[in-house]
Amino acid sequence: MSAKELTGTQILMKVLKEEGVDTIFGYPGGAVIDIYDELANTDIKHLLVRHEQGAVHAADGFARASGRTGVCFATSGPGATNTVTGIATAYLDSIPIVIITGQVPTQLIGNDAFQEVDIVGITRPCTKHNYLVKDINSLERILREAFFLARTGRPGPILVDIPKNIQTMKATFNGPQEIVLKTYKPTYKPNVKQLSKVAGLIKNAKRPLIFSGGGAVLSGGSEALTKLAKTMNIPVTSTLMGLGGFPGTDDLWLGMPGMHGTFRANMAISQCDLMLAIGVRFDDRVTGRTDDFAPNATIVQIDIDPTSIHKNIEVAVPIVGDCKIAVEKLNELLAKEEGPEEAPDRSEWANKIKTWKETCPLAYDQKDIIKPQYVVDTFFKMTKGEAIVTTEVGQNQMWAAQYYHFNRPNQFITSGGLGTMGFGLPAAIGAQMACPDALVVDVAGDGSIQMNIQEMATAVQYNLPIKIIILNNRYLGMVRQWQDLFFDKRYSSTTLDHNPDFVKLAEAFGAKGLRATKPEEVESVLKEGLEYKGTVIMEFVVDREENVYPMVPAGKAITDMLLV
Amino acid sequence: MSEKRHILSIQVDNEPGVLSRIVGLFSGRGYNIDSLNVAATNEPHISRITMVTTADTAIMEQIKKQLHKLINVATVHDLTESDYVQRELALIKIHAKMDNRSELINIVNIFRYKIVDVGPDHVTIQATATEDKLKAFIELVTPMGIKEIVRTGSIALYRGN
Numbered sequence: 001m002s003a004k005e006l007t008g009t010q011i012l013m014k015v016l017k018e019e020g021v022d023t024i025f026g027y028p029g030g031a032v033i034d035i036y037d038e039l040a041n042t043d044i045k046h047l048l049v050r051h052e053q054g055a056v057h058a059a060d061g062f063a064r065a066s067g068r069t070g071v072c073f074a075t076s077g078p079g080a081t082n083t084v085t086g087i088a089t090a091y092l093d094s095i096p097i098v099i100i101t102g103q104v105p106t107q108l109i110g111n112d113a114f115q116e117v118d119i120v121g122i123t124r125p126c127t128k129h130n131y132l133v134k135d136i137n138s139l140e141r142i143l144r145e146a147f148f149l150a151r152t153g154r155p156g157p158i159l160v161d162i163p164k165n166i167q168t169m170k171a172t173f174n175g176p177q178e179i180v181l182k183t184y185k186p187t188y189k190p191n192v193k194q195l196s197k198v199a200g201l202i203k204n205a206k207r208p209l210i211f212s213g214g215g216a217v218l219s220g221g222s223e224a225l226t227k228l229a230k231t232m233n234i235p236v237t238s239t240l241m242g243l244g245g246f247p248g249t250d251d252l253w254l255g256m257p258g259m260h261g262t263f264r265a266n267m268a269i270s271q272c273d274l275m276l277a278i279g280v281r282f283d284d285r286v287t288g289r290t291d292d293f294a295p296n297a298t299i300v301q302i303d304i305d306p307t308s309i310h311k312n313i314e315v316a317v318p319i320v321g322d323c324k325i326a327v328e329k330l331n332e333l334l335a336k337e338e339g340p341e342e343a344p345d346r347s348e349w350a351n352k353i354k355t356w357k358e359t360c361p362l363a364y365d366q367k368d369i370i371k372p373q374y375v376v377d378t379f380f381k382m383t384k385g386e387a388i389v390t391t392e393v394g395q396n397q398m399w400a401a402q403y404y405h406f407n408r409p410n411q412f413i414t415s416g417g418l419g420t421m422g423f424g425l426p427a428a429i430g431a432q433m434a435c436p437d438a439l440v441v442d443v444a445g446d447g448s449i450q451m452n453i454q455e456m457a458t459a460v461q462y463n464l465p466i467k468i469i470i471l472n473n474r475y476l477g478m479v480r481q482w483q484d485l486f487f488d489k490r491y492s493s494t495t496l497d498h499n500p501d502f503v504k505l506a507e508a509f510g511a512k513g514l515r516a517t518k519p520e521e522v523e524s525v526l527k528e529g530l531e532y533k534g535t536v537i538m539e540f541v542v543d544r545e546e547n548v549y550p551m552v553p554a555g556k557a558i559t560d561m562l563l564v
Numbered sequence: 565m566s567e568k569r570h571i572l573s574i575q576v577d578n579e580p581g582v583l584s585r586i587v588g589l590f591s592g593r594g595y596n597i598d599s600l601n602v603a604a605t606n607e608p609h610i611s612r613i614t615m616v617t618t619a620d621t622a623i624m625e626q627i628k629k630q631l632h633k634l635i636n637v638a639t640v641h642d643l644t645e646s647d648y649v650q651r652e653l654a655l656i657k658i659h660a661k662m663d664n665r666s667e668l669i670n671i672v673n674i675f676r677y678k679i680v681d682v683g684p685d686h687v688t689i690q691a692t693a694t695e696d697k698l699k700a701f702i703e704l705v706t707p708m709g710i711k712e713i714v715r716t717g718s719i720a721l722y723r724g725n
């Protein structure tokens with residue numbers, strides 16, 4: 001039998017199916033019209049978003065909620081450039097997505113053709129890798145490599161740009177192949193010698209601390225991490241990206257560290273004698289002034305990406321490898337290894353942490369105006385911590401991180417690295433597609449929600465029962481907070497006095513709109529909204545000038561916290 | 565930490581866009597490129613990039629790791645960490661009238677460079693040298709008036725195997 005010849009678009013669909021892709025987010029146009037025509041021959045679900053940025057965030061939210069690779073389509077030129085913010089968002093948070101863009105025909109490339117843009121050039125610094133397919137015979141290989149690269153090693157977005165003429169050309173379809181990339185060999189298995197050194201350090205530490213991040217969640221290492229903490233009785237703090245990697249209601253849980261971290265987490269970092277840094281990259285929002293970061297600690301760092309090690313913080317024991325594999329191995333070693341004759345006394349450490357917990361817990365004072373913290377707190381209690389929560393960016397994001405306690409990985413979906421306003425709504429759409437039976441809620445600010453509000457139409461069109469909680473302070477609140485604290489309250493261009501009527505806006509999109517203006521309405525609005533079987537916006541008119549505390553001013557040591 | 569010169573020898577897939585990934589990495593992260601040379605090797609799909617950069621130890625470690633992280637990069641070696649041979653080719657066009665011509669030829673002979681083009685008021689010299697020697701030569705002939713100069717940037721290999 002002669003080898004099968006398929007068109008470019010057929011090859012694309014074949015590979016997508018083989019990769020297990022059942023959902024795509026996208027937006028058509030001239031340069032992908034052939035792809036969309038072929039897509040109609042498959043049973044892959046396609047969600048027509050209302051802006052290509054939404055497609056990428058949705059694919060991203062899908063990936064974060066499911067642990068699978070998200071996929072999106074966009075046309076050439078403006079379609080492709082609209083994806084850039086979404087791609088950079090996924091890149092900074094190491095999320096596996098594959099972006100397929102159409103390109104002008106190969107013979108027109110370089111001619112400033114209609115809707116031609118060098119998207120491979122534009123996205124080079126914000127993709128893990130990208131491809132321009134110039135030869136139909138390389139299409140199948142490139143597509144397989146794209147999925148392979150997206151999910152392996154440190155995951156990330158991969159863009160494949162396919163010129164229009166390549167889409168209709170024919171080539172032999174080879175079927176699944178082993179992928180050989182001579183120049184790409186991520187290290188999964190950690191150095192065991194280093195790990196047994198760590199086991200020794202743990203057994204001898206008086207004030208140990210686990211500091212975990214997105215890498216622990218992405219590697220599927222949450223279970224191993226939880227076991228490590230519990231069997232060794234080590235308190236845990238996690239970055240914004242690591243929330244849910246360790247149960248947020250456990251006694252060993254300290255809360256998030258850093259700029260808006262808890263008092264106890266920041267104090268624990270500054271006083272621990274052993275820090276196990278697992279899948280973190282020591283972002284400046286976490287470390288504050290690096291000179292004063294964990295000054296008393298022997299730092300062990302486990303990360304699959306060697307560039308994350310010694311980048312911002314010098315560490316004593318660097319370990320390159322997959323977080324899950326490394327922590328599992330560490331647990332094994334700890335079970336075998338004898339401890340010191342006399343186990344170090346950790347009661348003082350436990351007492352300190354207890355005192356810190358009691359002296360400065362996260363708190364708010366709910367009086368006659370709705371406090372934004374009260375909304376998140378009530379939402380947490382009503383949903384028993386079971387919701388998948390996406391966020392926008394700003395104060396709303398920080399309050400969600402502080403007052404919703406996540407017990408599972410992949411439950412908190414937020415733009416950590418890039419801090420992209422407009423992320424939460426499309427990400428919720430993706431998360432709901434990945435988890436149709438879950439309660440998916442976007443905790444939003446009144447500013448951010450307007451950045452991708454058009455995706456309300458997508459949610460309603462596909463009957464996605466996502467819930468949006470808008471903490472409406474009529475400000476770009478987080479920027480206003482900085483102006484309040486560091487710019488003499490000069491609220492330059494941060495006032496949002498011309499917001500739309502969010503209830504009417506919801507209704508205009510065919511969704512439900514609810515509003516609470518008084519504290520006593522909060523519960524009933526949440527109840528009605530969360531129980532509603534459809535897309536709903538719940539607007540909470542909150543205390544306008546509430547600030548997020550604690551706060552470590554940029555460039556200060558993380559123990560220099562403003563507490564109220 | 566003090567900055568040092570490093571000669572990096574980078575083997576990459578011979579594919580369009582690879583150089584742009586590398587240069588983009590350097591400009592995006594604020595690393596220095598002092599000189600850069602790219603050409604094919606005896607292996608058909610591999611090109612070699614020789615790059616001279618100045619960095620302190622910590623940055624140098626990041627540069628090497630970041631280069632490695634690029635999917636198309638096969639190997640990265642810092643030749644300055646061990647024994648290496650280094651050369652650079654330069655073409656130097658110098659003002660040469662009757663009054664200084666013989667002096668110039670003398671200097672060229674001492675350095676064992678070659679004269680590859682002569683005109684009524686110029687001489688073009690081909691110099692293959694280490695960076696230091698080339699620097700010394702250029703200093704010596706600068707008073708005569710250099711009209712134009714073009715240099716390949718350093719290329720280098722490990723000594724032995």
Ligand SMILES: Cc1ncc(C[n+]2csc(CCOP(=O)(O)OP(=O)(O)O)c2C)c(N)n1
Nearest residue numbers: 394395396419421445446447448476477478
């Ligand atoms: C796309 C984008 N533009 C600008 C910013 C800078 N920024 C960070 S937070 C913020 C204010 C967000 O306002 P809002 O959504 O109302 O949230 P709040 O802080 O009031 O809860 C701004 C403008 C950003 N993070 N992203």
Ligand SMILES: [Mg+2]
Nearest residue numbers: 445446475477
């Ligand atoms: Mg706001």
